[in-house]
Structures are given as structure tokens and as C-alpha cells.
Amino acid sequence: MSTINYKVKKVAPAAQASTAAYVVVAGSGMDVVDYASLAYTLKAVTNDVKWKVFGANISDYSDEVEVQGEATVSAGAVGSYAVSIAPYAYYRVKIIDAVAGHSTVTVSGIAKR
Secondary structure, three states: OOOOOEEEEOOOOOOEEEOOOOOOOOOOEOOOOOEEEEEEEEOOOOOOOOEEEEEEEOOOOOOEEEEEEEEEEEOEEEEEEEEEEEEOEEEEEEEEEOOOOEEEEEEEEEEOO
């Protein structure tokens, strides 16, 4: 019987509040050059929040493109993004208020090969 050995990388940045403009979730960035798949989950804790996922090939994200369009996650719910063959080298998450009040969010990310 063979054993599969996965290489795994995870991020789980501290909870962060949304704002009235899109902001990067600090610590959500991932370098996935040596990985094949990528998945993020985002939990909206206090209010609804909108989020997007961006991919880039330059580590400072100066060439980033939106890989997941704007999606709303309701308070208490979880949204997800996954790609089985990650075409970009770097990824990160951005959030914005979906309602009048700010929301606290938690993000988790995992890359595997």
C-alpha cells in the first residue's frame, strides 16, 4: 500500500474588521509557487461582509487580478474559494463592509501539493 505525502501550507491571520473601502486581510497572503491547490474560508462574525480573492505573479501584488468576484457572506456564515490548479504564484483576500456597520472576519487558507 502506498502513502501519499502532502506538503501543506496554512495561514490563519488574526480576526480583522471590515471598512467602507476594500482592504487586504493582513496575513492572508500566500506564496503558492510550490503548491498545486489553494483554498480560503472566510467567516463573517458580527455583520454581513463582502470579500474578493486576488492572484498575482509578482510578490508585491503589483500585477494582481481578481480571481473570485465580490461575494457577500452573512453574519455567522462562512464563504469559500478553492482552486485545484493554482495558476498564480501569490494570493490574498480583501474585504469591505456589506452593511452600515463593520464586521469582524476570520480567514483561513491552505495550500497543498
